[in-house]
Amino acid sequence: MAERISGKQVAETVKAQVAEAVRSLPGQPSLAVVLVGDDPASQVYVRHKVTDTEETGMRSIKKTLPATATQDEVEALISDLNNDDEIDGILLQLPLPEGLDANRAIECINPDKDVDGLTEASAGRLVLGKPGLRPCTPTGCVILAKHALGENLSGKNVVVIGRSILVGKPTALLFLAENCTVTIAHSRTQDIEGLCRTADILVPAVGRPQMVKGDWVKPGAVVIDVGINRIDAPERGEGKTRLVGDADFNDCEPVAGHITPVPGGVGPMTRACLLQNTVKAACYRRGWDVPAGL
Incomplete structure (x- = not known):
């Protein structure tokens, strides 16, 4: 009979490692989550991500747009977050409301802040074995x-x-x-x-x-x-x-x-690894050493 692998337990271990890493850093990493529309499941996911981020000692920024938002409005918000030097990671909560192009919006994210590891640049770094943020x-x-x-x-x-x-x-x-x-x-x-x-x-x-x-x-x-x-x-x-x-x-x-x-x-584990990526993004961007264990 197989041993069950508890993702919840392993994720808690990763989360504790992230919290310890954050305490060792010279500054506070920050994660911005973008939520477009009012999908109930997405709202739950975002709430959990905000809580996880704050519980590990990082700063959480939640940005919301209505379901009626245009593609240009979504991309403009992402551009603002790209240009905000206080933001280390950007997460675009998927799926987007019907009529919006998620792939186009994702490609607007600065790869150095791409904590989901979904941009073409992040994928290229993975293929080439170069340092970067992994999915x-x-x-x-x-x-x-x-x-x-x-x-x-x-x-x-x-x-x-x-x-x-x-x-x-x-x-x-x-x-x-x-x-x-x-x-x-x-x-x-x-x-x-x-x-x-x-x-x-x-x-x-x-x-x-x-x-x-x-x-x-x-x-x-x-x-x-x-x-x-x-x-x-x-x-x-x-x-x-x-x-x-x-x-x-x-x-x-x-x-x-x-x-x-x-x-x-x-x-x-997906949520736990998002926290890891936020710490790594902050370290890469700010020239800090990535804490051991991450």
Whole structure:
């Protein structure tokens, strides 16, 4: 039976490390979060991010625009934050209201303040192995794998299911930087089940609920489930739903050595890694040494 990897516990450890790092710095890092519209889920996420930022001793700045905001207004706000030397990190909360171009808005963010690691410049730095701000969810996946297997992942076979620019590709590159042997599987992959069975670390990140079954998993492997999908749960009552990952947890748990639950696995790590990135952004921009452990 697999050991469950508690993303909540690991995220709290990372958060404590960030708080300690902040106390050691000569100044206070700051994170600006931009929220456009009134999406309820986005409001909850932003509230959590503001709380996390303040609890670790950093300054939080929340900027809001109405759902009626134009593309020019969104980009003008981002430009103002770019030009504000007191702001170290900028986070644009997604999704944006219908009619707004998220990719265009993201590209307006100064790469030195891109704490989500989503700009083309940040992606280029990742590909080239240059210092920079890495995407939060993929970074969290690597941290969770190290929590299960130890700091040295060198030589491990990693299979990432999904090739998105947000998760799949950067996750593969980050594991490659750890000297893993990495394969990206996708909808055209032949014998995907057999390929997955070769993985010491299996990372489903494709957005298909419970796609990965127990017979896809190499006995003793680590399963880092990035998927978060809402499915019907009639057993809970009429109209009820529940969250599941891209891996069928109950089917995979008896086979895997370690596995992340959904929810409570990768999700909390995304927020924790955002805090790490804010500290790093401040250090890079201000010429401070990055504290050990980050």
